[in-house]
Amino acid sequence: MSKIEEIVDALEVKVGKVLQQLETVKQANLKLEKELQASKQHAMEQQELIVSWEEKYEALKIANTMLGSDENKRETKLKINTLIREIDHCIAQLSE
Numbered sequence: 001m002s003k004i005e006e007i008v009d010a011l012e013v014k015v016g017k018v019l020q021q022l023e024t025v026k027q028a029n030l031k032l033e034k035e036l037q038a039s040k041q042h043a044m045e046q047q048e049l050i051v052s053w054e055e056k057y058e059a060l061k062i063a064n065t066m067l068g069s070d071e072n073k074r075e076t077k078l079k080i081n082t083l084i085r086e087i088d089h090c091i092a093q094l095s096e
Helices: 002-066 073-095
Strands: none
16 A cells, blocks of 8 residues: 555645646746736837827828928828818718
8 A cells, every 4th residue: 555655645746746837837827918918008009109100290291292392292182182072071061
């Protein structure tokens, strides 16, 4: 019976080690998940910042064109036409 007790003790030790490793892996996983969430949040903030800067760039291009710059004149005319159509649409909705 001593042999069986030794085997059982050895199994208990091994199971204990496995459970300890499992807990360590769970903690590491939680840490990585938090880091991933932080990275996703940072990426989203950066994307919003990029969109903001792109909008400012477009506004600056339009302003430069209106000031007499020949660059991007076609784009500015298209933007103005789009804005006029949007205003006309709003006026039509208010009239109804």
